[in-house]
Amino acid sequence: MKKKKILIVEDERIVAEDIKMKLEMTGYAVAGIASSGKESIKKTETRGPDLVLMDIVLEGKMDGIEAAGVILSRFNIPVVYLTAYSDKKTLKRAKATEPFGFIIKPFEAQDLFTAIEMALYRHKLRNMLKESEERYNALFDRSLSYVYIHDFNGQFIDANAAALKSLGYKRKEMLALNFASLLDESQLPQAIKSLQEIIRSGYQKKPDEYKLRRKDGRYIWVETEGSLIYKDGKPFAVQGIARDITAKKMAEEALRESKEQLRNLATHIQSVREEERTAVAREIHDELGQALTAIKMDLSWLDKKMPAEYSPLFKKTKAMSALIDSTIQTVQRISAELRPGLLDDIGLLAAVEWQAEEFQKRTGISCDLSVSSQDITLDQDRSTAVFRIFQETLTNITRHARASQVKVSLAKKDNTLELKVKDNGRGIIEEKISDPKSLGLMGIQERVHSLDGEISIKGVQNKGTTVMVSIPLPERGDSR
Known part of the structure; x- marks a missing residue:
């Protein structure tokens, strides 16, 4: 019969050798002697004793x-305390670790033998x-969750009725499968990582989501958690x-598609609005601007042709000419606000500089613009989006910030x-950042997301x- 191995943890060498002699006298094998807590854990891991005799007061x-x-939690190896201390406080701490015995020094070989045998x-x-309870709970077929057991290579050992029904396999068929055979290749790295975590720590810290292939080729989504069982x-x-989350995943996918559709619709609406703004700005600038200029030219001609004695009419034509000049400036301002010609003719930088100057003139708020590079060339969609983001940000500052200074930087990095x-x-x-009523911020965020x-x-x-x-x-x- 194989001798039981005992690890001695005692920082007094003479005492440790005495215990070793008593153990060997009573038929045990000594797995080693440790003098500190850390050394005892290391030797327990490397030498695999059947039981640990542990002194309470140690080096370190x-x-x-x-x-x-x-040792108890990590290696599931019984511990029997050996100590000269029997006060209530020490006993209370020792009991909290659920030891398998407690021997007060000094003791006889027979006392040691009895304590060890009882502990084992x-x-x-x-x-x-523990094994009986774990197996009973794992195979409790009335559970609505899918319960399964597999070895450290992923080979199924058992599964409950709910898991078999969901995947469409009979028990015998299931036991011929490996967990990996139910997964897509893209999911294997995560499954291996989780298995290693379970083997290392005894349980899985965070559940995984897997898309499992049924026997009939269809798929279900499950959320799984695993832990070690012992024999x-x-x-x-x-x-x-595992819990079936197929309905949840389908709802998430539908929501994602809905969000994508809404985002595409918002992008389309913004594009149509920009086209309309451009068209209206052009019509105002070209048609109305030209008409006002023609009227001004006619007034100038009339002014020159009018006899000198019609001085009251001279004053009237001068006033009308000044009003036309003011209206032309208003037309130019409205046209620029709808769609700055600089954005299309010269580019984003010029449009941003113009907007910063206009903002400062209109509000009296200092606006400092810093541009790290003049080599910023964007396609029309990106130029428009960035300009509108900048424009809307300044609008929000005007309405809500109560600021006296704004600093703006535009830079190209990689x-x-x-x-x-x-x-x-x-x-x-x-x-306010996530408030659905903050439409300006929502518009900015949507423009940014539409460009990834x-x-x-x-x-x-x-x-x-x-x-x-x-x-x-x-x-x-790339023209995107």
Whole structure:
């Protein structure tokens, strides 16, 4: 009969050798001697004793009680305490680790033998009970969840009725399968990673989602969690519990598609609106502007042809000419606000500079613009989007920020365009950023997302708000 291996944890060498002699006298094998808590954990892992005799007071920061807790939880090996301390506080701490025995020094060989045999027997019974309970719970067929057991290679050992019904297999067929055979190849790395985590720590910290292939070729989505189960006190297999989340995944996909459709619709509406703005701006500038210019020219001709004695009419024509000049400026302003000609004729930088100057003139708020590079050339869609984002950001500052200064930077970094607008106003609160009533911010965010960009909006109370936008630029030759 194979001798039981005992690990001695005792920092007094003479005492440890005495215990070793008593153990060998009573028929046990000594797996080793450790003098500190850390050493005891390491030797337990490498030498695999059947039981640990643990002194409470040890060398180093970790005492015997702490070390025993680690050994019991990590290796499921019984611990019997050996100590000269029997005060209530020590006993209370020791009991919390659920030891399998407690011997007060000094002791006789027979006392040691009895304590060890009782501890080994109790440990065996506990393991048997634990295995029975785990197997019973794992195979509890009335559970609505899918319960399964597979070995460390993913080969199925057992599964409950709910899992078999959902996947369409009979029990015998299921036991011939490997967990990996139900997965797409793209999911295998995550499954392997989770299996390694379970083997290493005993359980899975976060559930996984998998798309499983049924026997009939259809798919279901499940959320799974796994943990180790033991046999004869050793890790034996992985027990998993899965819940069907197919309906949830279908709803998520429908929601994603709906969001995508809404985003595409919003992009289309913005595009149509820009086209309308451009058309209206052109009509106002060309038709109305030209008509006003013609009227001004006619008034000038009439002024020159009018006899000198009609001085009251001279004053009237001068006033009409001044009114026409003012109306022409108004027409130009409205046309520019609808669609700045600079944006189409010269480009984004010129349009941003013009908008910053107009903002400063109109509001009296200082607006400093910094451009890191003049080599910023964008397609029409991106130019329009960035300009409108900038325009809407300034509008929000005017309406809500109570700022006296705005700093704007436009930069090209690698293949990304970055626009940063920072004011010194009262600072936006977090609730307003995600408020569905904040239509201006929603419009900005939608424009950014439509170009696969990123946006950050951060406010600090009484110190202002910073809007940071990053728009990826297409590779040369890519017209998207």
